[in-house]
């Protein structure tokens with residue numbers, strides 16, 4: 001997703017630009033209210049739920065825009081790694097369950113309850129470890145309506161310019177349980193999803209994966225069937241509108257062909273081709289610099305939404321209104337596409353490692369600027385991100401956390417720092433270990449191997465600890481101290497210089513006195529030298545009258561008193 005920090009500046013403007021027509025909205029934003037249980041996604045889970053794996057989901061959803069309601073039949077095939085006597089499935093209680101069958105056997109109403117948004121189903125007989133079970137759950141009602149998607153979640157019931165339905169869902173923060181019965185934590189990723197979405201005549205229902213068919217019902221409605229491998233639970237999403245379509249077949253540098261699709265609103269016919277023209281060069285950047293597009297056997301898809309954006313796997317939500325930018329490309333499209341590698345192919349098993357999605361996702365925009373125009377563009381884009389770093393909480397806590405505990409500053413989370421500070425940590429790492437090592441590490445964490453090719457990798461889970469191990473393995477050095485300061489401390493290291501006569505002494509002051517032997521470039525009278533900092537300090541002989549600039553290319557993330565003063569001024573201190 002996008003950081004609310006950047007976008008809050010634009011939010012008022014973009015809401016006006018979209019001008020959600022004064023839709024005859026029956027359900028108010030934020031209604032119906034959801035429980036604390038439904039609001040949380042990820043975090044600690046009861047062992048009996050953590051033992052479950054979603055082997056297959058067959059999800060049939062009927063969407064009724066007039067009533068702003070849905071009905072669903074979810075057939076979940078689950079395996080369990082531990083003996084269980086009941087199934088714990090996440091589902092918003094605003095969507096009452098009408099019937100449940102276990103392995104085809106209907107259950108009595110008394111066999112399930114869902115007081116708080118966690119559906120507990122008593123199994124007809126206990127299941128041993130290693131067993132499989134199929135639960136068919138019929139449900140429906142009024143799904144929660146988002147207030148300001150994608151920063152909160154739910155349905156967005158909007159209208160096109162000519163008043164037709166334009167509907168989207170987001171669920172990264174609150175989770176998949178907002179509209180289907182699921183395992184609402186990162187490892188609840190289903191191995192395979194068959195999604196069937198029934199919509200009124202004239203509308204298209206776009207989602208992730210491969211379109212298996214469109215069936216027309218007797219009453220003119222259509223059912224859109226999509227099949228998708230290994231989506232994040234929050235990546236199962238609905239996008240519904242009278243979409244127009246642009247498509248092409250992309251010849252990858254890896255030899256495969258990737259179908260490209262863009263679904264846009266009819267009123268954006270003039271603007272859509274411009275964005276679609278960005279798909280191929282952006283994809284070539286990612287495939288050149290990172291590696292193969294992870295879902296080439298399905299598609300690269302983008303779909304226009306009434307919210308800003310979300311990394312729905314192979315059906316990225318795009319709502320940036322085709323805004324032009326000085327860097328010459330659409331940052332929102334580029335950012336969400338980056339999540340196909342960082343978020344969808346590589347998924348953090350614990351939201352505590354969210355920075356692997358967003359730090360990398362955010363870093364891809366300056367890197368693309370550099371790819372297109374060189375170092376000056378890169379530096380300008382990095383500088384913009386640098387101003388947004390707040391250093392209020394460490395990026396990584398070492399605990400199992402929910403999405404919101406990381407994303408929301410009010411809950412003590414690092415919030416925007418997972419984006420901007422994350423990107424600057426990666427910038428500093430790349431400058432410290434070099435491009436070859438940096439991109440080798442990146443490929444290993446993304447694909448689980450250094451030599452990815454289409455067909456030799458699958459979506460995987462990663463963690464901060466694994467990332468650090470890979471940096472150490474690839475460089476042959478221990479960089480634990482680097483991440484210990486940048487990720488596990490809130491405050492930045494400070495580079496202090498003192499000059500006495502012809503002696504220049506540099507010292508790192510890292511939070512909590514932690515070791516920080518990060519080498520520094522120093523420019524003395526126009527000449528740049530790299531200074532090793534064993535023990536976090538070094539002394540150079542420099543003529544007393546020489547002009548000295550520390551880190552002249554801003555290669556390192558470090559404390560900036562000037563920036564702190566600007567931020568204090570902005571806060572009105």
Ligand SMILES: [Zn+2]
Pocket residue numbers: 001002003335339357358361
């Ligand atoms: Zn993002």
